[in-house]
Amino acid sequence: MDKSVVDELVAIFGKENVLTAHEDMIAYSYDAAHVEIKPEVVVFATDTLQVSKLMKLAYREDIPVTPRGQGSGLSGGSVPLQQGIVLAMDRMKKVIDFDPANRLITVECGITTSDIDPIAAEAGLFYPPDPGSVAFSTIGGNIAENAGGLRGLKYGVTKDYVQMMKVVLPMGDIVTLGSKCVKHVAGFNTEAIFVGSEGLLGIMTEVTLSLLPIPQHRESALAIFDSLDNAAQTVSDIIAAGVTPSTMEFMDNETINAIQNFKDCGLPRDAQAVLLIETDGEEASAKGEIAKVKEVVEANRATDFAIAKNTEERDNLFAGRRVALNALASVRPNLILEDATVMRSRLPDMVRGIIDIAARHQVKVGIFGHAGDGNLHPTFLLDMKDAEEKARVDAAVKELFQLAIDLEGTISGEHGVGLEKKPYLMDQIGAPGIRLLQDIKRTLDPKNLLNPGKMFDMPATVSA
Ligand SMILES: Cc1cc2nc3c(=O)[nH]c(=O)nc-3n(C[C@H](O)[C@H](O)[C@H](O)COP(=O)(O)OP(=O)(O)OC[C@H]3O[C@@H](n4cnc5c(N)ncnc54)[C@H](O)[C@@H]3O)c2cc1C
16 A cells, blocks of 8 residues: 555554554454454544545545454454455444433444443433344444344344444445434434444444343243254244243253363263253243243253353353354364354254255254344355365255245345355345445445455455
């Protein structure tokens, strides 16, 4: 990159917030997916105005810019495909305003997700979206990916908690979208366009999130099955019985054993599947719901159903689920984690389909995930250096996406399209759907400079 441009970046961000050394670029060349492309420069924003100045400079000089939170994304979203500048947001971490009376908190978008709850808890409130990466992901990354998590079944996902946001548009304009009011219909629902925008439409710098009262009581249980089918059917039957647990997580035998090898969380190694189920609310209601869950679990021939007796037992159950991905990552040299999602009633078909696909292609798969909202994470375990094995896994993944679409599901429930699922988006939304996305992108970013090459390609005429 031209020295004059680097000098301008130093003038905007300060010397301590600009990296150019080759070895520094390595840390910003990948996320939790598989691509590695080094940027030319990394800048750390500390306020909104800097971000605006950066985008004006990028537009003048035709330089691609890729926003980055903590790089924990699972679809390649923060990888700088066309190099240029990585805009790191993780130094914008301030809490701007905590308003318990209106159950709102306004933060800078580089704050770590789990930093919100201790503040909210001071007033008996909590922030429900709870991705497995809560301890390191940023709120900006959560918004850009519309992150879900373990509590999505009852409490929804990030989009359900975004009230208002400050966004820097690709050409540098600063806009404030949404409102702190519960109701707001003055203009289009523009803030919604930026939730799930994967860093393609603008840079979120500040956000006002809504909070909920902490549930009075929780009941957590582990249901153990010697049949995958019965476990999957149980998920569907619990919802059909009118119970909405706050958490209903699924783990198969491969995942259970990977966890136990990684960290002893007391999971039964010989089970074909377990369900981690939690109900919450008023004490009587949480207890009543877990009793109904037990009935459904027993009707589906579970071999055991144990309710955690204390917080320590509960924390142990959840610890197992939270390390599932890391544990599976230690089984083989590489993994390919998917998040194809179906309606809950189709979950048994989905689980059967995944097993069938894995068997036909002779690939190793661990299945875990947020079964309560139909969002499974089939995780293919492989050695990428083995080209023949990689080809079999690629074929299995392609079939998996087609299965999800055939079951009226989606190729991604929460990890986004990025680079990983870009080849499959056309199958999901069709050519008119892609054209609509391109039109929106072109309107906001006519030179295609903000996170170019992700999610879909732009026609050559508007490329930078
Ligand atoms: C162990 C593990 C568990 C996970 N569990 C879950 C889970 O349960 N649910 C779930 O949904 N995801 C999960 N994820 C995926 C990931 O953590 C989420 O996608 C998270 O939202 C990414 O946040 P981040 O700050 O790391 O963003 P990054 O990975 O840095 O960026 C993600 C995308 O957001 C864009 N972006 C980042 N910040 C901004 C901003 N301020 N403005 C505009 N665009 C921005 C980037 O350009 C990129 O496209 C998990 C990941 C890991 C490694």
